[in-house]
Amino acid sequence: MKVLGISGSMRAEGNTSILVRKIVDYIEAEGCDEFNTEYITLAGKKISPCIGCEKCRESKWCVLDDEWDDIAEKMMECDILILGSPTYYYDVNGQTKNFIDRTYSLFHDRKLAGKYAVVISVCADRGCERTLSTLEGFVNTHEFGYIGYVAGKGAGPGDVLKDKRAIEKSVEVAERILKLVSRTRRDSKRKQ
Numbered sequence: 062m063k064v065l066g067i068s069g070s071m072r073a074e075g076n077t078s079i080l081v082r083k084i085v086d087y088i089e090a091e092g093c094d095e096f097n098t099e100y101i102t103l104a105g106k107k108i109s110p111c112i113g114c115e116k117c118r119e120s121k122w123c124v125l126d127d128e129w130d131d132i133a134e135k136m137m138e139c140d141i142l143i144l145g146s147p148t149y150y151y152d153v154n155g156q157t158k159n160f161i162d163r164t165y166s167l168f169h170d171r172k173l174a175g176k177y178a179v180v181i182s183v184c185a186d187r188g189c190e191r192t193l194s195t196l197e198g199f200v201n202t203h204e205f206g207y208i209g210y211v212a213g214k215g216a217g218p219g220d221v222l223k224d225k226r227a228i229e230k231s232v233e234v235a236e237r238i239l240k241l242v243s244r245t246r247r248d249s250k251r252k253q
């Protein structure tokens with residue numbers, strides 16, 4: 062069972078990365094050997110915007126050449142995606158939006174359908190809701206199974222650690238993932 066956490070923040074050690082890693086690390090620590098976890102930050106990665114060329118309708122993969130490919134390949138291999146974004150002007154930041162828009166290339170053949178997802182947003186004060194809506198739009202469009210969300214508050218890097226509710230919610234969501242996986246495993250054993 063592969064769990065992939067992606068932080069879309071350009072701050073490598075920012076608040077979004079803290080919440081995404083909280084879930085990934087909990088699963089790594091509490092999950093059984095069947096779990097394979099990985100964390101990726103989009104900070105410093107070259108991910109250009111989708112140019113709307115529509116070539117991916119034929120190629121079924123984005124034709125632009127940058128660092129999106131490697132991350133998309135890891136996403137294709139995962140079973141559970143944990144995607145987080147900071148809130149910029151009441152919505153996802155540009156880097157996260159670029160990453161999401163480029164997955165249009167995977168949409169034509171519903172290549173992400175059937176995977177599971179968790180979404181995370183962080184804001185200093187207001188706007189987390191729309192960030193979550195945008196992330197949920199990505200999750201719903203691609204037909205991921207939706208596990209849940211975490212919304213955190215914090216301005217400077219590390220401030221989200223003071224948001225006790227968000228930290229607790231991250232653990233709750235991680236627990237939900239562990240339960241979901243053990244239920245799925247039990248169900249498939251029963252069918253055998």
Ligand SMILES: Cc1cc2nc3c(=O)[nH]c(=O)nc-3n(C[C@H](O)[C@H](O)[C@H](O)COP(=O)(O)O)c2cc1C
Nearest residue numbers: 070075076077147149150151184185186187215216
């Ligand atoms: C360009 C920019 C726009 C922002 N817009 C908002 C906003 O609309 N609402 C808000 O509450 N915080 C806003 N913030 C604050 C960030 O959401 C906040 O600092 C968050 O913790 C950043 O997460 P990160 O550390 O993962 O990058 C903005 C920050 C920047 C740099």
